[in-house]
Amino acid sequence: MQDSMVKKMKDQLYVARAYYPSVAKLPALEKLSHELKQNIQEFERVLSETSTDKDLPLLIGRKLRKMEAAIAKAKLHPFDCNNIDKKLRQLVDLTEDEANFHMKQSAFLYQLAVQTMPKSLHCLSMRLTVEYFRSAPLDIEQSLAEKYVNPELHHFVIFSNNVLASSVVINSTVMHSQESRNQVFHVLTDTQNYFAMKLWFFRNSFKEVAVQVLNIEDFNLNNHNKATVLHLSLPEEFRVSFRSVDKPSAAQFSTEYMSVFSHSHYLLPRIFQSLKKVVVLDDDIVVQRDLSALWSLDMHGKVNAAPQFCAVRLIQLKNYLGANSFDKNSCAWMSGLNVIDLVRWRKQDITATYQRLVQEQLDTQEANSEAVMLRASLLAFQGLVHALDETWALSGLGHNYGLEVEAITTAAVLHYNGNMKPWLELGIPKYKDYWRKFLSRENLFLGDCNVNP
Known part of the structure; x- marks a missing residue:
């Protein structure tokens, strides 16, 4: 058994603590009481410093034998079993409370780790920002x-506050493009990362493509409240649980991870007023195939060409979608790789539909519910989603350990949706290499900031 000595010590400490109160009450057992107390304190000290056998002190075998002998002596005396039983129950309750505390703490720290920008990436952004203002003005926009x-x-749009992630998306797209001259990438970010992005994409060339970095907070859009600053919102990810349609018993629940458009995505027609079509890429994807075929895709009059996610059907999300009318048999759609017909979007006024759906939910006091965003995004495109062929995108690399190698290598786009992003230490190791190989490592600040995803 792994770390069997540590486990044995914990078991002996547990028993010794149960006997000690009864032994300590008897003056005739003062010597045994002192011996038990010493052993308990020694075990507590050792276990506070280590949790593995290899880190235990050299003479731990002797300490175990001393504890065993003290417990054996305690068991020879006729104590009241009720007292021992009561103490054992108290210890069980305390142990359960401690275990629950550590489980909650672990869950909180895990969530904090996946939602917080790693220190190394924050350092990179700050160093690039400082360097931007130290350098000569970047005169590239006019040309x-x-x-x-x-x-x-061919216009691609990326919403991102992560320099490395957006760089990998662009690099992997360009590396697989047969013709990069006609490609334009628009990276929409926030003020904090704007100058870092500008310098990074100025100094890192991607063949013949043009990269435009935009600060979403600089836009003054029509019909937008001028007193409210626009904020960048990244694609929203949800962990949804629902009852299986095929096995509707109470025990048959499934959990899936979904990603949908955020508030910022619904500003696309207003930000890019001269464009007719864009391909929106999440910043947690890797491109493995030429995407040029998407520009000649027949979308059959639809607005959004997106990967279907038939592991989740809308009928299974009825608790999230509420009383709204929807096609119960249709599959959910995912962000990650989306072809957007901006002409039809404007004609259908999808932005107004989305804003109305959000406002309806806010009026019902569900402002803090994730269901508001999920419901509005799924319903805003009802009947307007064209399903991309399943070979276009493979999702799940940020949470699913069981994806087949063949499916990964044949997919045009790999989507790391889920908590375990490839730039985090928590990322799934066997999927990280697909992301790392498109990472530019020549920048001096990568070493200075200890960036090594």
Whole structure:
């Protein structure tokens, strides 16, 4: 058994603590009481410093024998079994409380780890920002201004506050493109990361593509409350649990991870007023195939071409979707790789539909519920989603350990949706190499900030 000595020590400490109160009450057993107390204190000290056998002190075998002997002596005396039983029950309750505390603490720390920007990436962003203001002005926008608004080119949009993640998305897309000259990438970020992004994409070239970095907080959009600053919101990820349709018994619950558009995505038609079509890429994806075929895709009059997620059907999300009308048999759709027809979006006024759905839920005092965002995103595109072929995108690399290698290697896009992003220490090791190979490691600040995903 792994760490069997530590487990044995914990068991002996547990028993010794149960006997000690009864022994200590009897003056005739003062010597045994002192011996038990010493052994308990020694075991507590050792176990506070180590949790594995290899870290135990050299003479631990002698300490175990001393504790065994003291417990054996205690068992020879006729104590009241009720007292021993009562003490054991108290210890069980305390142990359960401690275990519950550590489980909650572990869950909190895990959630904190996946939601907080790693210190190394924060350092990178700050160093790049400082370097931006130290450097000569970057005079590149004017020369590419025509490309940024040319609707005949292939425009990709990325919402991100992560320099490395957005760089990997662009690098992997360009590396697999047969013709990169016609590609334009628009990276929408926030003020905190804007200058870092600007410098990074100025100094890191990606063949012949144009990269435009935009600060979403700088936009003054029509019909937007001018007193409220626009904030960047990244694709929303949800962990949804629902009862299986095929096995409706109470015990048959499934849990899946979904990602959908955020508030920022619904500003696309207003931000890119001259464009007719864009491909929206999440910053937690890796491209493994040429995406140029998406620009000639027949979307059959739909607005959003997206990967279908038929592990989740809308009927299974009825608790999230409420009393709204929807096609119960249709599959949910996912963000990650989305072809957006901006012309039809404007004609259908999807943004207004989404905002109305959100406001309806806010009026019912569900403002803090994740269901508001999920419901509004899924319902806003009802009947307007064109399903991409399943070979276009494979999701789950941020939470599913069981994905097949063949499915990974044949997918055009790998989506690391879930908590275990590839740039985090918590990332699933066997999937990290697919992401790492598109990471540019030549920047000096990567070493200075100890960036080594």
